Amino acid sequence: MLFGTEILTTAQMRAIESAAMDGGELPGLTLMERAGAAVAGHIRLQWPKPGHATILCGPGNNGGDGYVIARLLAKVGWRLRVLGLDNIPGSDAGDAKRRWQEIGPILPLTLATLRESPVNSIHVDAIFGTGLSRPPQDEIAVLLRHLSHLTRHENTPLVAVDCPSGLCMDSGRWLGGDTDPPSPLAATLTIGFDSPKPGHLLASGPAACGRLIIADIGLRPWRERRTRQADLYAIWPRFPVHDRRAEPIRSVLPRMLGKGVAAGQPQDAHKYRYGHALIVGGAAGQDGAARLAARAAIRSGAGLVTLGLPDDITGHGRQGPDALMLRNIGNAEALQNLLTDRRITALCLGPGCGLRRAADLLPTAMNARLPCVLDADALSALAQNPDWVGQLPDHCVLTPHEGEFARLFPDISRRMKKPARHGPAYSRIDAVREAASHCNAVVLLKGPDSVIGAPDGRAWVHSAFDIPWLATAGSGDVLAGLITGLLARDLPVLEAAGIGCLLHAYAARLFGPGLIADDLPELLPRVYREFGL
Ligand SMILES: NC(=O)C1=CN([C@@H]2O[C@H](COP(=O)(O)OP(=O)(O)OC[C@H]3O[C@@H](n4cnc5c(N)ncnc54)[C@H](OP(=O)(O)O)[C@@H]3O)[C@@H](O)[C@H]2O)[C@H](O)CC1
Numbered sequence: 001m002l003f004g005t006e007i008l009t010t011a012q013m014r015a016i017e018s019a020a021m022d023g024g025e026l027p028g029l030t031l032m033e034r035a036g037a038a039v040a041g042h043i044r045l046q047w048p049k050p051g052h053a054t055i056l057c058g059p060g061n062n063g064g065d066g067y068v069i070a071r072l073l074a075k076v077g078w079r080l081r082v083l084g085l086d087n088i089p090g091s092d093a094g095d096a097k098r099r100w101q102e103i104g105p106i107l108p109l110t111l112a113t114l115r116e117s118p119v120n121s122i123h124v125d126a127i128f129g130t131g132l133s134r135p136p137q138d139e140i141a142v143l144l145r146h147l148s149h150l151t152r153h154e155n156t157p158l159v160a161v162d163c164p165s166g167l168c169m170d171s172g173r174w175l176g177g178d179t180d181p182p183s184p185l186a187a188t189l190t191i192g193f194d195s196p197k198p199g200h201l202l203a204s205g206p207a208a209c210g211r212l213i214i215a216d217i218g219l220r221p222w223r224e225r226r227t228r229q230a231d232l233y234a235i236w237p238r239f240p241v242h243d244r245r246a247e248p249i250r251s252v253l254p255r256m257l258g259k260g261v262a263a264g265q266p267q268d269a270h271k272y273r274y275g276h277a278l279i280v281g282g283a284a285g286q287d288g289a290a291r292l293a294a295r296a297a298i299r300s301g302a303g304l305v306t307l308g309l310p311d312d313i314t315g316h317g318r319q320g321p322d323a324l325m326l327r328n329i330g331n332a333e334a335l336q337n338l339l340t341d342r343r344i345t346a347l348c349l350g351p352g353c354g355l356r357r358a359a360d361l362l363p364t365a366m367n368a369r370l371p372c373v374l375d376a377d378a379l380s381a382l383a384q385n386p387d388w389v390g391q392l393p394d395h396c397v398l399t400p401h402e403g404e405f406a407r408l409f410p411d412i413s414r415r416m417k418k419p420a421r422h423g424p425a426y427s428r429i430d431a432v433r434e435a436a437s438h439c440n441a442v443v444l445l446k447g448p449d450s451v452i453g454a455p456d457g458r459a460w461v462h463s464a465f466d467i468p469w470l471a472t473a474g475s476g477d478v479l480a481g482l483i484t485g486l487l488a489r490d491l492p493v494l495e496a497a498g499i500g501c502l503l504h505a506y507a508a509r510l511f512g513p514g515l516i517a518d519d520l521p522e523l524l525p526r527v528y529r530e531f532g533l
């Protein structure tokens, strides 16, 4: 199944560019002209009245794009100051530079010249793009710090060509430091080329890029000609999709989930056909998390959902929904007995379970060899067992936040937190892929940039930077229950985790600020309707 937008690493992007240029069908200069024209076009869309622009051009092809932008804007009446380096760039950027020099001067790329720009100037950052390999230094570092100040504190509009300079496009991390970034630019608009790169979507990338536009510069035939199966997708389409092989989510979902099933099951549907999810919760008073998970599982369209609680269940029924089945699961033996019911098709352990109870039930849950979601306390219990890797059932999703991830995968987490000194820097995608292959399970690392990775290397990125209100108590419990419901409905495990993530965020988008986790399951019927189910 293919949906969403392929994400290309910088190395993959370079390989596609080279394939296009090597055949002679698409010269590098044509690509640069298209890239420059795309940026100039978007500048004119955003600021229709010609004004003043300061274009900062670096040593390579990103700088070459800058010279093209300057020429095209000058042609339509913009007043320009072009700052550049006194180097001899490669042939395409060299041509672009010479063509600009026929029109206007190149001022030194220094702090002093930058400071002389008129206050109403928009700034165009064409210093470094995908070729950044080390932290910016010396004069450029000083200049970027000032540009950062202008963008963050003086509302200077900044257009980034491909990416804000200093950002590693493979990780979304500022080269030189994450906690004390040397020059954290905040662009108004970023125009990337052909496909999003990991850096546009991960870590500091979304805040640094501002509004992201991915421009088609005619490389699609070469991208599609590659024989290797693409394995990295952005599953929330924040930008137009230029991939004819990818289907829109609105046609994928109805096929996967079966039309009409979620909102109201068809008359001939037997409830067991849509699976039976078991959510194991904790003691009274802490059972809210498991209740949220159970609500999400039943709203996901699972045919039956059982909530297993440790104590007397008679009082619990009053808290509804009545469609939930309640069972008493006092200990591992009771769980074992319940799991002899072969109609149970997926299991969720963790939300609101309590650490001791999760540790007690975990071996039984794992031995059931059912599709399962391990979340919250189950992850902490797992991390306490030094031999947990290799014990997970085949169709298992781990849904850690960063702290839980660090407990489960301490070495990988340390690597992820090491300062990014060279490009390509180690990314959340690298970390999740490594973790998934290490434990042979799907790992969903939660965050505004959730990454979902499978042991075979496939990975999906879901961006939720636009919905900060999703970071609310209980939201993770709803996600765990939703994924369990989708697993119960027989979705493959990566798809259940990824689509669960997407539906969960979509519900939060529909609701808007003020959301509490209880709202999320109730929004699922509307989400399903919007996706054509
Ligand atoms: N995607 C496409 O199809 C197209 C992209 N284009 C644009 O090209 C850039 C990438 O261009 P490239 O020349 O490869 O790289 P940059 O312009 O980003 O960087 C230039 C060189 O700068 C050197 N470098 C790296 N880090 C530093 C640093 N910290 N300080 C100083 N110099 C640095 C590095 O060379 P070295 O040999 O010194 O390592 C870079 O090569 C892409 O982003 C697009 O904007 C095309 O125009 C159109 C097609």
Ligand SMILES: [K+]
Pocket: 062, 125, 126, 127, 128, 129, 160, 161, 162, 163, 164, 165
């Ligand atoms: K740039």
